[in-house]
Amino acid sequence: MSNPQTIEAIENEIVEEFSLFDSWDDKYEYIIDLGKRLFPLEDKYKTDENRVRGCQSTVYLVADDKEGKIIYHADSDAIIVKGLISMLIRVLSGQPADAIIAAKLDFINRIGMMTHLAQTRSNGLLAMVKQMKHYALAYKIKNAAKV
Amino acid sequence: MIPSAVIQEELDVYAIRQQFPILSRTVKGYPLVYLDNAATSQKPQAVIDALVNYYSGYNANIHRGIHTLAEEATAAFEATRDAVKQFINAADRGEIIFTRGTTESINLVAYTWGRQNIGAGDEIIISTMEHHSNIVPWQILCEEKGAVLKVIPINDEGELQMDAYEKLLSPRTKLVSVVQVSNALGTVNPVKQIITAAHKAGALVLIDGAQSSVHLDIDVQKMDADFFAFSAHKLYGPTGVGVLYGKEKLLQAMPVFQGGGEMIKEVNFTKTTYADLPYKYEAGTPNIADTIAFKTALDFINETGKAKIRAHEDQLLRYATAQLEEIPGLQIIGRARQKVSLISFVVDKVHPQDIGILLDNRGIAVRTGHHCAQPLMDRCSIPGTTRASFAVYNTREEIDVLVAGLRKSIKMLA
Numbered sequence: 001m002s003n004p005q006t007i008e009a010i011e012n013e014i015v016e017e018f019s020l021f022d023s024w025d026d027k028y029e030y031i032i033d034l035g036k037r038l039f040p041l042e043d044k045y046k047t048d049e050n051r052v053r054g055c056q057s058t059v060y061l062v063a064d065d066k067e068g069k070i071i072y073h074a075d076s077d078a079i080i081v082k083g084l085i086s087m088l089i090r091v092l093s094g095q096p097a098d099a100i101i102a103a104k105l106d107f108i109n110r111i112g113m114m115t116h117l118a119q120t121r122s123n124g125l126l127a128m129v130k131q132m133k134h135y136a137l138a139y140k141i142k143n144a145a146k147v
Numbered sequence: 148m149i150p151s152a153v154i155q156e157e158l159d160v161y162a163i164r165q166q167f168p169i170l171s172r173t174v175k176g177y178p179l180v181y182l183d184n185a186a187t188s189q190k191p192q193a194v195i196d197a198l199v200n201y202y203s204g205y206n207a208n209i210h211r212g213i214h215t216l217a218e219e220a221t222a223a224f225e226a227t228r229d230a231v232k233q234f235i236n237a238a239d240r241g242e243i244i245f246t247r248g249t250t251e252s253i254n255l256v257a258y259t260w261g262r263q264n265i266g267a268g269d270e271i272i273i274s275t276m277e278h279h280s281n282i283v284p285w286q287i288l289c290e291e292k293g294a295v296l297k298v299i300p301i302n303d304e305g306e307l308q309m310d311a312y313e314k315l316l317s318p319r320t321k322l323v324s325v326v327q328v329s330n331a332l333g334t335v336n337p338v339k340q341i342i343t344a345a346h347k348a349g350a351l352v353l354i355d356g357a358q359s360s361v362h363l364d365i366d367v368q369k370m371d372a373d374f375f376a377f378s379a380h381k382l383y384g385p386t387g388v389g390v391l392y393g394k395e396k397l398l399q400a401m402p403v404f405q406g407g408g409e410m411i412k413e414v415n416f417t418k419t420t421y422a423d424l425p426y427k428y429e430a431g432t433p434n435i436a437d438t439i440a441f442k443t444a445l446d447f448i449n450e451t452g453k454a455k456i457r458a459h460e461d462q463l464l465r466y467a468t469a470q471l472e473e474i475p476g477l478q479i480i481g482r483a484r485q486k487v488s489l490i491s492f493v494v495d496k497v498h499p500q501d502i503g504i505l506l507d508n509r510g511i512a513v514r515t516g517h518h519c520a521q522p523l524m525d526r527c528s529i530p531g532t533t534r535a536s537f538a539v540y541n542t543r544e545e546i547d548v549l550v551a552g553l554r555k556s557i558k559m560l561a
Contacts, residue, residue, distance in 0.1 A: 024175065028508060032560060057498055077530075079497075
């Protein structure tokens with residue numbers, strides 16, 4: 001499941017898609033749709049351990065390592081957060097750990113969703129990004145130890 | 148028979164709105180519809196002016212200086228104490244202690260009276276609908292002293308079960324600390340009845356008035372509360388100012404809270420004597436500017452008239468309740484017979500956070516989440532609610548905007 005596109009290329013793709021929307025309602029409708037289409041996480045993964053802290057909604061995140069590429073699966077009971085998570089997964093899942101750790105993810109700002117990264121929102125996207133990077137770092141260290 | 152609300156002269160809400168500059172701003176291209184008043188209210192221009200006038204006209208430290216500015220600032224600061232005394236009908240101005248807010252007021256009682264009077268095996272009673280700030284200080288105290296925290300249950304309408312409460316009272320009950328109005332449900336609790344029963348059992352009572360003081364007439368003497376706590380910022384006043392009312396004999400007997408300047412009579416290295424009430428509990432330079440401006444907020448409420456405000460808010464509550472009930476899948480949480488102008492609700496299969504985000508996208512400010520009352524949310528078996536809370540400046544048109552925004556949001560999310 002390695003991703004042939006770079007993080008930056010996928011970010012640009014998303015920004016281009018969003019440029020087609022002329023209203024906020026359209027943007028949110030698209031994000032909601034992404035949320036609805038994100039494959040739900042199996043219940044066995046919905047454990048306290050996989051729960052991302054700092055969220056008003058409940059967010060679960062699991063990560064796996066496939067030959068140095070990090071694969072993410074996530075879920076949330078709030079649909080907008082789930083849609084935003086779906087975009088993060090599209091950008092980051094299948095990328096090398098180093099690229100994930102270094103990712104600036106400024107597409108979030110460019111599509112006008114920066115407010116969801118603000119501390120005050122406490123909707124967990126910030127916590128989610130942090131957790132995704134933590135996983136990438138953890139797998140990087142683990143793989144380095146193996147060599 | 149004509150209902151009393153009709154006889155009463157109606158509030159000119161559009162004239163009131165003129166006094167609140169923030170209400171003319173837009174959010175995301177829409178006129179702001181501010182319905183998060185239970186979190187904090189907006190401030191009238193007069194309150195904003197009072198802050199500016201203090202800093203540009205007579206900023207000085209209070210109580211000690213003998214120069215003109217210090218005298219003016221002290222007089223203005225102490226005028227707020229008199230205004231608060233009158234606002235809650237305290238017997239003496241020494242019973243009014245300024246704090247940072249309701250939370251600090253409750254903590255002050257827990258750390259001073261609590262530490263002196265609570266021992267192992269003693270009991271403190273709170274209720275299921277308390278805000279975390281009226282739970283955690285007592286948990287800390289109970290843990291430290293080996294005391295027991297007991298909780299008054301609520302019924303499905305969101306009202307306290309008074310028979311269960313009276314059974315919880317025992318000779319070991321030292322304190323009952325309950326909220327007068329629930330921030331998450333809007334329920335108005337029968338505090339007079341709670342206090343009478345507690346006193347009969349020999350316990351003291353602290354009333355958390357954070358939500359009630361802006362809506363209801365407060366008379367601490369009639370109520371016979373031993374302690375009453377509230378915050379200025381929910382009363383159209385500035386943030387960072389709270390009040391602890393305590394009966395004089397209790398405040399006299401309690402140990403001091405924080406040590407420092409202002410709260411002392413004489414200091415030497417063998418023995419320090421403390422200042423008289425209320426200064427004994429006000430260590431350090433207080434929040435002078437905001438405390439002074441708080442009086443302007445109380446003047447605003449008094450001049451507008453609490454009865455008029457209440458009638459207006461009751462109308463909004465009834466109108467909003469009827470409108471929201473029309474929305475399919477929407478369920479109002481908290482159906483107490485006595486409620487203030489606050490509505491919590493959940494929508495089938497829709498997370499409150501999603502509603503909050505989409506409403507904000509239309510300029511509508513509501514609160515979503517557990518409202519710092521997680522045990523209450525557990526009792527209702529919900530993770531959280533969406534809460535709309537109305538103030539003196541809200542209108543029926545704004546409720547229409549809320550309802551239309553909700554319908555649209557639910558359609559998008561369904």
